[in-house]
Amino acid sequence: MNAPVKFYQTGTFTVGNRLLEADQRSVQSSEARSNSLNSGHRACQGCGEALGARYVVDAAMRATGNQLIAANATGCLEVFSTPYPETSWQLPWIHSLFGNAAAVGTGIAAALKVKAHKAGKALSEVRVIAQGGDGGTTDIGFGCLSGMFERNDDVLYICYDNEAYMNTGVQRSSATPMGARTATTMAVGAHPGAPAGQGKNLPLIAMAHEIPYVATATVADLHDLEAKVEKAMSIRGARYLHVLVPCPLGWGSASHDTVLLARLARETGIFPVFEAEHGEVTSVTKIRHHVPVEDYLKLQKRFAHLFGTPGQPEMVAHIQADADRNIRRFKLLDETGE
Amino acid sequence: MLKQVEGSAAVAEAVALARPEVICAYPISPQTHIVEGLGERVKDGSLDNCEFINVESEFAAMSVAIGSSAAGARTYTATASQGLLFMAEAVYNASGLGLPIVMTVANRAIGAPINIWNDHSDSMSQRDCGWLQLFAETNQEALDLHIQAFKIAEELSMPVMVCMDGFILTHAYERVDMPTQEQVDAFLPPYEPRQVLDVNEPVSIGAMVGPEAFMEVRYLAHAKQTMALERIPEIAAEFKERFGRDSGGLVRTYRCEDADTVVIALGSVLGTIKDAVDEMRTGGEKIGVLGIQSFRPFPLDAVRNALQNAKRVVVVEKSFSVGMGGVVATDVRMALSGLHMHSYCVVAGLGGRAITQASLVRTFAQAIAGTLPLLSFMDLDWRIVNRQLEREATIRRSGPIAENLLRDVGSVASKVA
Numbered sequence: 001m002n003a004p005v006k007f008y009q010t011g012t013f014t015v016g017n018r019l020l021e022a023d024q025r026s027v028q029s030s031e032a033r034s035n036s037l038n039s040g041h042r043a044c045q046g047c048g049e050a051l052g053a054r055y056v057v058d059a060a061m062r063a064t065g066n067q068l069i070a071a072n073a074t075g076c077l078e079v080f081s082t083p084y085p086e087t088s089w090q091l092p093w094i095h096s097l098f099g100n101a102a103a104v105g106t107g108i109a110a111a112l113k114v115k116a117h118k119a120g121k122a123l124s125e126v127r128v129i130a131q132g133g134d135g136g137t138t139d140i141g142f143g144c145l146s147g148m149f150e151r152n153d154d155v156l157y158i159c160y161d162n163e164a165y166m167n168t169g170v171q172r173s174s175a176t177p178m179g180a181r182t183a184t185t186m187a188v189g190a191h192p193g194a195p196a197g198q199g200k201n202l203p204l205i206a207m208a209h210e211i212p213y214v215a216t217a218t219v220a221d222l223h224d225l226e227a228k229v230e231k232a233m234s235i236r237g238a239r240y241l242h243v244l245v246p247c248p249l250g251w252g253s254a255s256h257d258t259v260l261l262a263r264l265a266r267e268t269g270i271f272p273v274f275e276a277e278h279g280e281v282t283s284v285t286k287i288r289h290h291v292p293v294e295d296y297l298k299l300q301k302r303f304a305h306l307f308g309t310p311g312q313p314e315m316v317a318h319i320q321a322d323a324d325r326n327i328r329r330f331k332l333l334d335e336t337g338e
Numbered sequence: 339m340l341k342q343v344e345g346s347a348a349v350a351e352a353v354a355l356a357r358p359e360v361i362c363a364y365p366i367s368p369q370t371h372i373v374e375g376l377g378e379r380v381k382d383g384s385l386d387n388c389e390f391i392n393v394e395s396e397f398a399a400m401s402v403a404i405g406s407s408a409a410g411a412r413t414y415t416a417t418a419s420q421g422l423l424f425m426a427e428a429v430y431n432a433s434g435l436g437l438p439i440v441m442t443v444a445n446r447a448i449g450a451p452i453n454i455w456n457d458h459s460d461s462m463s464q465r466d467c468g469w470l471q472l473f474a475e476t477n478q479e480a481l482d483l484h485i486q487a488f489k490i491a492e493e494l495s496m497p498v499m500v501c502m503d504g505f506i507l508t509h510a511y512e513r514v515d516m517p518t519q520e521q522v523d524a525f526l527p528p529y530e531p532r533q534v535l536d537v538n539e540p541v542s543i544g545a546m547v548g549p550e551a552f553m554e555v556r557y558l559a560h561a562k563q564t565m566a567l568e569r570i571p572e573i574a575a576e577f578k579e580r581f582g583r584d585s586g587g588l589v590r591t592y593r594c595e596d597a598d599t600v601v602i603a604l605g606s607v608l609g610t611i612k613d614a615v616d617e618m619r620t621g622g623e624k625i626g627v628l629g630i631q632s633f634r635p636f637p638l639d640a641v642r643n644a645l646q647n648a649k650r651v652v653v654v655e656k657s658f659s660v661g662m663g664g665v666v667a668t669d670v671r672m673a674l675s676g677l678h679m680h681s682y683c684v685v686a687g688l689g690g691r692a693i694t695q696a697s698l699v700r701t702f703a704q705a706i707a708g709t710l711p712l713l714s715f716m717d718l719d720w721r722i723v724n725r726q727l728e729r730e731a732t733i734r735r736s737g738p739i740a741e742n743l744l745r746d747v748g749s750v751a752s753k754v755a
Contacts (some may be wrong), residue, residue: 018350024342069409083548087542089542091537091540092543093542093543094535094542097401104402104404105361105405106393106401107401107404107413108406110360110406111359111389111411114389115412143394143397143398144401146394156486
């Protein structure tokens, strides 16, 4: 590779990688990357959302030959990427409101379709993604998202799920897991943390719309994430990608544990990683090293009240039962078992 | 071409002539016939290169419109009443982003109590949202204003609401002169966006703006509305040149030349007011009418000029700022600064209450005699108001207000004085 080395990743290992021989460089330093969410933004150290979004958008750019437009909900991703005049976005990008990213995506796709028709093409080469956090997706943006799904609009919607309203200071969302401490599910009283029996499972709700493609992924397996984005971009119509993105600030975890926590979420069965087409599960990522949920929970201060004295052993058991149910439901363990 | 059609059908045809590229539709009375008319044209192919999207809410309607407009498509939607309130966050967002969306507001009351009939509470509630607000007096003006609205919106890169009285205009069959496609094409050039989501020239739209520039962004929205004060009459003049009729502009006077008393109003009620004025002129009163076509931007100078020689002004308005009084009257008083005259605010026609010529003549006569209160409510049924006040004074659990009043009124829910 004799292409000029781009130095805009100053401060990361990427530059160092790019100074190496081509065959010794890491995936991250690939010059094929569009770096559409460029460095220099203001995400926290260890931010899972920044990592996830970088891989999602670059993969979507690659899949479309850089013919991509993004709509973004209000939230961390929007705030940390665009304190103007700085913007990290190297693709056309629009932020409108907290609850309407899916609808804005629909509007962009509609405009592109008309432009394509006027140019004598059946379909637009330029594609659309819409993205938001779990609050902007499962709560306030849910109506617009469901509308986009049922109309089968040509938009890939990506939810970066960090399981609470992190941008406003860690409040509970309908994606907050049971037992978790947030600023509005305080770790006090007889039943500390978020109650059991609440919340919603958006990937399953997306599947109920029978849209062409639904997938879940985590930032622990970036190749899997990229492959799902590429697959999603090979399909027309409404598509949904739900990415688990640990949040060191909100979860009370070490910033170097982001990828580890994402992996443990999968390996415990707490977060099933799968794909579905037209409402049917078509593939699951099997658990390789099945571990108890404590291994995942104990690394996070948001679950600290579950352990120690007196602790909440019933809640831990409940979380374990839920993970076991995921394992049965999605067949996350090989038939041979462990 | 002359046609006898429903107001909504006329507006649908006019919007279609403007060649919109994306239309978002969500049903709410009394706007629904407009988007139905457009949807049919898209479906049968007579309006081609247009996406008609059935959205799941008004909030989604305006959000889809934001996306399509930002992606460079000429975009239209229509709403009313609760629908306008439900999309309010996106309404502000569209103007904040400077997207030239055109939206019909088929003016209707806001609940509770739920009421589907006409008044101006809905668009007035969005007075400060940054959109231009043009009011139609007749169905002809409504269709003409839509054609002008796209031109005004796209020149300024600001969204425009065309306000037309629900039912009174939207559902009335009137004769209209429908322009041809060639005429509209010659008047309205293709949409050339100021900002667009373009993969060849990527931009970020909708970034956070802090204290360092927020006021300036807001001021620029005001500056555009100030420019609109110049462009609206110019575009109306150009429209007249091409289409041969007066429609739009900032204000229109009727028999104001020597008037001591000037009545100000917006929308379809101007017709009834003109009849009342004619009646009083016959009786020797020097009275005229000032119709406001552009409520935002508010034409302070034009209003002031029209009132220079008047002794009193009576604002008849279908909107009401509870705890204060008239919404339009407040703006009119701003225009009167330094002029010495009596100004009366008459709240009338809320929730579809009929505004009759007889009541108007009686009210104007009171104003001329100096006996009209500064704020009055035309044809208010004091009997049921006072009964409810007495009920509340004597019984703690006095019950739901609207239901009490309806029981007092009896079986006829819609009372005409």
